Amino acid sequence: MASGKGKDHKIKCLVWDLDNTLWRGTLLEDQEVTPHPDARALIRTLDDRGILQSIASKNDHALAEKKLRQLGLFDYFLYPQINWSAKSESIQNIATLINIGIDTLAFIDDQAFEREEVAFSHPKVLTIDATEIAQVANLAVMQPHFITEDSRRRREMYQSDLRRKDVEDRFEGPKDAFLETLNMVLTIQRAKQDDLKRAEELTQRTNQLNTTAYTYDYDELSAFSQSPDYLLLVAGLEDKYGTYGKIGLVLVEKREKTWLIKLFLMSCRVMSRGVGTVMINYLRNMARADGVALEAEFVQNDRNRMMYMTYKFNHFREKEKRENWILLENDLSREQAYPQYMRMITE
Amino acid sequence: MGTIEEAVRGFLWQFISDQEVEGDHDLFGSGMVNSLFAMQLVLFVEKQYGITVANEDLDYENFKSVNAIVAFIQSKQ
Numbered sequence: 281m282a283s284g285k286g287k288d289h290k291i292k293c294l295v296w297d298l299d300n301t302l303w304r305g306t307l308l309e310d311q312e313v314t315p316h317p318d319a320r321a322l323i324r325t326l327d328d329r330g331i332l333q334s335i336a337s338k339n340d341h342a343l344a345e346k347k348l349r350q351l352g353l354f355d356y357f358l359y360p361q362i363n364w365s366a367k368s369e370s371i372q373n374i375a376t377l378i379n380i381g382i383d384t385l386a387f388i389d390d391q392a393f394e395r396e397e398v399a400f401s402h403p404k405v406l407t408i409d410a411t412e413i414a415q416v417a418n419l420a421v422m423q424p425h426f427i428t429e430d431s432r433r434r435r436e437m438y439q440s441d442l443r444r445k446d447v448e449d450r451f452e453g454p455k456d457a458f459l460e461t462l463n464m465v466l467t468i469q470r471a472k473q474d475d476l477k478r479a480e481e482l483t484q485r486t487n488q489l490n491t492t493a494y495t496y497d498y499d500e501l502s503a504f505s506q507s508p509d510y511l512l513l514v515a516g517l518e519d520k521y522g523t524y525g526k527i528g529l530v531l532v533e534k535r536e537k538t539w540l541i542k543l544f545l546m547s548c549r550v551m552s553r554g555v556g557t558v559m560i561n562y563l564r565n566m567a568r569a570d571g572v573a574l575e576a577e578f579v580q581n582d583r584n585r586m587m588y589m590t591y592k593f594n595h596f597r598e599k600e601k602r603e604n605w606i607l608l609e610n611d612l613s614r615e616q617a618y619p620q621y622m623r624m625i626t627e
Numbered sequence: 628m629g630t631i632e633e634a635v636r637g638f639l640w641q642f643i644s645d646q647e648v649e650g651d652h653d654l655f656g657s658g659m660v661n662s663l664f665a666m667q668l669v670l671f672v673e674k675q676y677g678i679t680v681a682n683e684d685l686d687y688e689n690f691k692s693v694n695a696i697v698a699f700i701q702s703k704q
Contacts, residue, residue: 454640456660552661552663
């Protein structure tokens with residue numbers, strides 16, 4: 281049966297063994313291997329839930345990849361580790377490459393030896409006997425608290441990020457020339473009901489690119505989105521490699537003569553894309569059009585200096601300060617152009 | 628070692644294609660650069676010249692152009 285310490289954690293990635301787990305038979309010995317009857321359905325179910333999947337298999341990489349492609353399954357797996365190393369090492373590599381905690385991994389294998397080897401090095405990894413395959417989808421740790429459009433596309437987004445990084449690393453020339461090649465489209469819209477779960481998730485998960493780290497739950501966000509006194513904006517980004525999903529959130533309290541930005545955050549995945557400047561510029565233009573002043577709260581911590589700079593370099597000045605809490609006001613008289621490398625869609 | 632201006636321009640070229648950018652050209656106002664650039668620019672100034680850039684130094688006026696950056700570095704040395 282499934283075992284591992286810290287089992288109450290939701291699983292973010294299931295790591296598969298291949299021989300006699302994902303498929304029946306041993307690739308290097310048998311003429312033909314066929315997928316386990318429950319494997320394909322499980323792979324798709326978890327993928328739909330936004331649970332990532334990878335592989336730790338002792339096999340010939342080229343051969344196994346070819347087989348997985350024939351089966352139409354290869355693209356479901358991120359950073360497959362198909363080699364002759366210890367599986368504990370493969371599991372560590374996967375956690376590092378995806379950049380998630382090792383306690384959010386589960387590992388399914390038919391061999392007790394392999395499960396124990398992994399459990400010995402990584403006691404927090406949930407290990408699952410391949411005979412339990414039919415029950416995996418029903419495990420509580422395999423049920424996300426909620427599923428958003430972004431979580432359904434999670435694997436796809438990781439894969440487009442990989443393609444982007446690869447191109448970016450090989451790109452010779454200045455950053456702006458690279459950004460030009462991406463054909464980015466930024467969408468800024470009022471949060472709709474569908475966006476609220478993702479908005480809640482963003483307030484809880486985003487630490488670095490977050491001006492105040494105020495967290496709001498679904499019901500609070502829902503109330504803001506319907507209130508005439510607040511403006512709750514969600515930003516989405518895509519480029520020629522695919523979507524980044526919903527990557528930014530702004531909460532503005534609309535007072536009579538002043539708009540106050542309570543929260544402004546962005547996903548780290550768009551750190552070098554210039555989204556922050558564009559969003560602030562958009563708010564400045566809106567405030568100007570409404571004839572109101574624009575202010576922003578900032579709560580300084582040891583991780584969000586970059587957002588302070590984003591404010592300061594976009595014409596905000598400190599107005600009031602109490603310990604870590606800072607109130608900034610914007611000089612709306614300064615005009616700023618939108619960058620040429622990004623197209624905007626707004627309401 | 629070259630001048631401060633050469634070093635600043637050398638840094639800028641990692642980010643912007645326009646190698647002839649005027650000393651007074653407003654880098655941020657023209658939408659040429661983003662906040663990652665700002666962050667790296669500040670880190671560059673801190674590391675290269677051993678300057679600590681405090682919150683009150685993180686001002687648009689100190690970083691808006693090649694000339695402004697050079698003047699800021701000189702004022703801190």
